[in-house]
Amino acid sequence: MRMRHRTSRQAVVLAAVAALGVGLLAGCAEDSKEPGGSGDSGKKDAKGKTTITVGVFGAFGLKEAGLYDQYMKENPNIVIEQTSVERNENYYPALLTHLASGSGLADIQAVEVNNIAEITATQSDKLMDLGKVSGVDKNNFLDWKWAQGSSKDGKTVALGTDVGPQGICYRKDLFQKAGLPTDREKVGALWAGDWNKYLEVGKQFKTKVKDAAFVDGAQNVMAAVHGSSENRFYDKSGEVIYKTNPVVKEGWNLAAEFAAAGLSAKLQSFTPAWDSGFANGDFATISCPAWMLGYIKDKGGDTAEGKWDVAAAPKPSNWGGSFLTVPEAGKNKEEAAKLAAWLTAPEQQAKFFAERASFPSAKAAYDLPEVKDAKHAYFGNAPIGEIFAKAAEGTPVQILGPKDLIIAQNLADVGMLQVDQKGTDPDAAWDKAMKSIDNALDQ
Incomplete structure (x- = not known):
């Protein structure tokens, strides 16, 4: 970081x-x-x-x-x-x-x-x-x-x-309130191997907890899913595949489901509202790389001390x-x-x-x-050390491209953020994001 x-x-x-x-x-x-x-x-x-x-x-x-x-x-x-x-x-x-x-x-x-x-x-x-x-x-x-x-x-x-390498940081107090396990091994087992299981746990959480969201923001879920796949925006030949790669659309669709199911706190990363959410318990989970633990400690402060823990993510990914x-x-x-x-x-x-x-x-x-x-x-x-080493060793050799940042930024900010915060139709937001990326890449 x-x-x-x-x-x-x-x-x-x-x-x-x-x-x-x-x-x-x-x-x-x-x-x-x-x-x-x-x-x-x-x-x-x-x-x-x-x-x-x-x-x-x-x-x-x-x-x-x-x-x-x-x-x-x-x-x-x-x-x-x-x-x-x-x-x-x-x-x-x-x-x-x-x-x-x-x-x-x-x-x-x-x-x-x-x-x-x-x-x-x-x-x-x-x-x-x-x-x-x-x-x-x-x-x-x-x-x-x-x-x-x-x-x-x-x-x-x-x-x-x-x-x-990323794990899932979670609030033990909110998991207990939802009747979910709080032990990090048992928490990781809830969604092991499948991001869709993470969504299902969120739906269970929502039935019991009404004053907190399950995740911080839908766009962060999307990025974590994309980060756990070998193929993302480019293929091995260097061609852009953000429109046709099913992994990209799967991450998009899953994130949109988090938004539609009311599981998101609708927060954008590194804004004042997102920062205060760590202390206030506005959300129960967040995809967090190793470096973010210090950030959470800083923003959660004494108010949240003893309430946060970290478990393995559904699939290893990197941020x-x-x-x-x-x-x-x-x-x-x-x-x-x-x-x-x-x-x-x-x-x-x-x-x-x-x-x-x-x-x-x-x-x-x-x-x-x-x-x-x-x-x-x-x-x-x-x-x-053990948690993040395992995540790092399990992360796939991801194919990177020269315009990854531009593509990811438009998917998140032009696209999914609008779905999450404004209720924009996911298909319409996808089309808008694709046009924005095309223009940025002169496609």
Whole structure:
């Protein structure tokens, strides 16, 4: 989870983080005009130290987790300088411009998951093959995360820093009120393997509880369903299939059923009303990646302490994650590649999780005590390391496309949000969303 300000459901969290100050969500970054370094890349100071610049977006977390300080202590001839652009929609276009010109780049550049497909498809020739760097082991990473950072010709241009495996966070007090089990294993069993079972549990909930909704918003249900499928908006050949892929329409239809059945609180993510809902008990469940636990704790506060827990989702899915790349034009690319390899090694990813709640993309970190034994006191000491590791390992290798973000944003905001909040006919809203996506993609 990062401070990557966006408006889509998949990354809309980016727009809210600036106001937060706890756990993973801490550390608001200063905005910069450039995606890269300060121009000191390759510079050696009077003592002969080499400066490596790192360009990131938002409060990326590597610096805040103490990883730069640790590396510099272990490598006294290296100085690491980081610059951050607060908003990814400003950072990413500038990064593309600098990659095209081969100038103005940091030695290491971060890339958000919603941009990685375009990077691997169009920029791989401008980036180092990090899969060949000493210390990088493909077998350490989740298969699907490694695949996301690799081009079609097998060049691995991006190493994953973290992922966003999802569970279902739920209010134990509201489940008890509905006569449903509250034990996380039994709760997960209610809907195991089938998102339609999640809908049926919601209908049971509604018969007993009248003063709270079952889910926060229908669009978030849709996105979670879409995120649990290998095929979504693009096929393996790179063709857009958002209109014809049955998985996309199935997720849409299921979300529309949540809205029609009155199971949704009709809330849009990262709005004041959504935030207050965590404390007020306005909804009983929400699809939540690992990084969201800190957000729920912050917004739920003392009022909701002891009331939230987390169970497995109906099917494993992912929301969030980032990568590190090393531009070929960098003045210190060999040293930068060593640093990128070190930052994404299992031991550092485990520390990253312990300090910032960014769940490792290196599956080899899951057996390390910082992850394996991790529990969250606010969520009834839920074994979050175990829960989210299982979700991460079960997530399919999803086919990503360069315009995933645009498609998802229009499906959610132009389409399902209108169904949920305004009662728009689902078929009419679908047609409107399709036209909006077509226009955005020049279809």
